[in-house]
Amino acid sequence: MKKFINNVDDILIESLSGFAAAHADIVSLNLEPHFLTRKQKAENKVAIISGGGSGHEPLHSGYIGYGMLDAACPGHVFTSPSPDQMLAAAEAVHAGKGVLFIVKNYAGDVMNFEMAAEMLPFENATVLTSDDVAVENSTYTTGRRGVAGTVIVEKVVGSLAETGADLAACKALGDKVNSRTASMGVALTSCTVPAAGRPTFDIGDTELEMGVGIHGEPGRRREAMRNADAIVADLVAAILEDLKPTPGSESEVLLLVNGFAATPLMELYLLYNSASKLLQAHGLVISRSLVGNYTTALDMAGASITVTLLDDEIRQHWDSPVHTAALRWQC
Amino acid sequence: MRTEFILEAIEAVNNALLNSEAELESLDREIGDGDHFINLKRGCAALLAMHDELAPLPPADALQRIGMKLLSTIGGASGPLFATFFTTLAKVEKAGNISSLTEIAAAFSASVEAIKQRGKAGAGEKTMLDTLIPVAETFGRLTAANAAPVEIFDAIQQAAEAGMLSTRDMIATKGRAAFLGERAIGHIDPGARSSQIIIHTIADLAKQQIG
Numbered sequence: 001m002k003k004f005i006n007n008v009d010d011i012l013i014e015s016l017s018g019f020a021a022a023h024a025d026i027v028s029l030n031l032e033p034h035f036l037t038r039k040q041k042a043e044n045k046v047a048i049i050s051g052g053g054s055g056h057e058p059l060h061s062g063y064i065g066y067g068m069l070d071a072a073c074p075g076h077v078f079t080s081p082s083p084d085q086m087l088a089a090a091e092a093v094h095a096g097k098g099v100l101f102i103v104k105n106y107a108g109d110v111m112n113f114e115m116a117a118e119m120l121p122f123e124n125a126t127v128l129t130s131d132d133v134a135v136e137n138s139t140y141t142t143g144r145r146g147v148a149g150t151v152i153v154e155k156v157v158g159s160l161a162e163t164g165a166d167l168a169a170c171k172a173l174g175d176k177v178n179s180r181t182a183s184m185g186v187a188l189t190s191c192t193v194p195a196a197g198r199p200t201f202d203i204g205d206t207e208l209e210m211g212v213g214i215h216g217e218p219g220r221r222r223e224a225m226r227n228a229d230a231i232v233a234d235l236v237a238a239i240l241e242d243l244k245p246t247p248g249s250e251s252e253v254l255l256l257v258n259g260f261a262a263t264p265l266m267e268l269y270l271l272y273n274s275a276s277k278l279l280q281a282h283g284l285v286i287s288r289s290l291v292g293n294y295t296t297a298l299d300m301a302g303a304s305i306t307v308t309l310l311d312d313e314i315r316q317h318w319d320s321p322v323h324t325a326a327l328r329w330q331c
Numbered sequence: 332m333r334t335e336f337i338l339e340a341i342e343a344v345n346n347a348l349l350n351s352e353a354e355l356e357s358l359d360r361e362i363g364d365g366d367h368f369i370n371l372k373r374g375c376a377a378l379l380a381m382h383d384e385l386a387p388l389p390p391a392d393a394l395q396r397i398g399m400k401l402l403s404t405i406g407g408a409s410g411p412l413f414a415t416f417f418t419t420l421a422k423v424e425k426a427g428n429i430s431s432l433t434e435i436a437a438a439f440s441a442s443v444e445a446i447k448q449r450g451k452a453g454a455g456e457k458t459m460l461d462t463l464i465p466v467a468e469t470f471g472r473l474t475a476a477n478a479a480p481v482e483i484f485d486a487i488q489q490a491a492e493a494g495m496l497s498t499r500d501m502i503a504t505k506g507r508a509a510f511l512g513e514r515a516i517g518h519i520d521p522g523a524r525s526s527q528i529i530i531h532t533i534a535d536l537a538k539q540q541i542g
Contacts, residue, residue: 033403053407076373078366079406107506108408111449115402115411135510145510196356196365215364217510 001197003299008195012054012076019061023325026065034081035089036061037071046161046170047071047093050102050154051086052109053078055193055298056214059151062326068158069102069324077193077298078215080108086116090124098123098167102154102174104146105130125167127174129153131183131306133242134211134219147214148258148295148306149181152318155327159317177314182242184235185219185304187212189262191297210234214260214297214304228267232274235305240282243309247283254288254318255279256306261296263303268292275305288318294326332390332429336540337397338382340533345375347532348525358521362508366407367521374405374413390429394421408506409522412446412459419445432480436470443467450505457503457515459522465494466530480541484534491534495519495527 005011013031020029020036027036035051050060051073060072070093075081090099099120103113105128117124131149157174165173187209190199200216203209208231211219245251257272259265272291279286287310295304308314321331348355348371355368377400378385385393398417402410423429423438443463447453454464469490473483498520503509508520 075406076366076370078364079370080408080410082403082406082410084403106408107450108406108410111408111411112406115414193365193369195369196360198360200360200365213510215507217364217507218514219510 001192001194003192003194005194011194012074015054015057016061016074019057019325026323026325027061030088030092033085033088035071035073035085035092036064037089037092038064038066041093041095042066042070042162043095044097045095045164046097046167047090047095047099048102048154048158048161048170049073049086049089049093049099050150051075051081051089051113052104052106053080053215055191056295058293058326059295060154063151063154063158063324065322065324066331067162067320067322067324068154068327077195080106080112083112083116083119086113087119090116090120090122094122097164098125100124100157100161100167100170100174101126102150102157103128104150105143106145123167125171127153127157127171127178129178131178131181132185132213133182133238134184134213145213145217147183147185148256148304149178149183149308151258151290151294151327152181152254152256152306152308153177155322156314156317159320159322162320173313173317177308180243180309180311180314181306182239183256183258183304183306184238185212185214185258185260185302186210186231186235187216187219187260187297187300187302188225189301191216191260191300193298209302211238212300212302214295216297216300228270229274232271232305233278236275236278236307239305239307243307245282245284245309249283250285251283252285252287252310252315253279254290254308254310255286256290256294256308258295258304258306259293260300260302260304261293262299262301265292268303271303271305279307288315332424332435334385334388334390334393336536337390337393338385340536341375341378341397343532343536344529345379347528348372348375351525351528355521355525358519358524362503362511362515362518363521364507367409367525370405370407370409371525374401374410377401377404391421391425394418394424408450412450415445415449416442432483433474436467436474440467440471452505455501456505457498457501457508457520457523458505459520459526461498461501461520462491462494462523462526462530465490481538484538484541488531488534491527491530495523498523
């Protein structure tokens with residue numbers, strides 16, 4: 001393992017400290033328990049809180065700020081945060097209109113956020129994100145994983161919350177975006193959890209993992225490496241099979257090509273080129289796009305494609321001003 | 332139940348888990364995401380550091396603090412599940428001193444039931460419960476039959492091992508391994524193995540104390 005590390009046990013705190021210092025105009029960091037909030041506490045709105053294992057940066061801390069999250073709770077690498085973090089974060093950002101947790105659908109995250117929700121003295125609700133179509137819901141009761149589509153849910157719900165909308169409305173919009181969003185990823189290499197010191201899975205030089213998760217969990221199948229168009233065709237086919245947009249209709253979509261961290265932007269744009277042609281051939285209009293490393297998997301090489309079926313409400317809240325470390329426009 | 336025994340058990344379990352580092356990490360790499368051992372190690376270290384704080388406490392309070400500490404240090408899915416186990420034990424202990432083996436078996440069974448509820452999981456899903464459920468059944472059955480203590484702890488160890496080994500042929504429907512589908516077949520669940528190590532170690536300790 002070759003990584004920039006001082007001491008394996010200090011990775012998280014040192015990284016969080018660097019993040020907080022680099023974006024001191026946007027966020028504040030609290031340690032023991034670990035959580036980050038906006039620099040300026042927002043008033044008179046639903047507090048939007050997310051969190052999850054670390055190693056997916058900029059998810060979630062990079063999305064704290066105006067128009068998105070009020071707070072984020074980082075767990076250890078690939079490990080859910082614990083309820084004491086969520087409780088302390090909620091205490092810090094609650095502004096009298098309740099708390100909405102945005103949680104990626106993994107057993108650990110669900111249980112920890114559930115225990116926090118049970119202990120929380122404020123009105124609260126939870127949006128579970130489950131956009132990964134690599135996992136077939138019917139067979140495995142754990143259900144689909146939340147992956148890069150979570151960023152879109154956080155952006156859109158965060159925007160609605162800024163308008164002063166109530167908790168039920170924020171929860172409803174979050175569930176709607178999640179239901180209209182589908183993702184699938186592919187890995188070319190494994191990632192290495194720093195504390196483990198070696199790759200999470202073995203993969204040959206001429207192999208890819210189709211449907212990989214953002215923790216290096218296996219996907220649908222191991223395959224021989226192919227050209228980019230063929231790989232993207234499989235990802236897009238799985239996504240469209242799930243979203244079932246009406247063929248030939250002028251359906252507007254948001255296309256997110258997300259890197260897992262070790263794939264260059266040059267290749268991510270190549271994937272975008274390939275995916276956008278396929279979606280257009282399917283009669284879809286790509287009216288919003290995002291390309292970059294937005295939901296990463298430590299040092300994995302690979303990428304995921306996410307498509308969200310837009311409507312006026314979702315498009316409006318996607319376009320609205322946002323000022324976070326990782327997403328910033330119109331302000 | 333005695334706080335002194337709880338503290339001895341923590342130390343013994345910590346040693347046993349540390350001795351199984353390579354094996355647990357390899358099981359978790361095969362069908363998990365490689366963090367199970369690290370999380371357990373962190374939890375054990377936090378409990379060891381609480382020794383002096385726990386030692387003077389009545390067992391119910393010690394168990395409750397252990398549960399809350401595990402909740403905040405282990406994280407992941409294991410944190411809430413282990414925490415639920417200990418806080419349930421604490422609740423039963425608080426309601427009435429757990430002393431006889433029959434009472435311990437009943438408390439253990441209630442705590443395993445609480446894990447099932449928290450994880451929304453049952454037997455046969457390739458998780459820690461495949462170790463814990465047969466242990467609870469065996470414990471309850473043999474204490475009800477007034478079996479000799481050594482015989483009970485031997486049987487518990489056998490039930491834990493058989494339960495852990497049974498996960499090898501299962502498809503996972505809960506936890507990270509669920510995403511593997513049929514690819515998980517042939518691999519022992521790391522959570523079932525760590526729970527079996529814990530049960531085995533505590534049963535050994537109990538047998539030593541019986542004499």
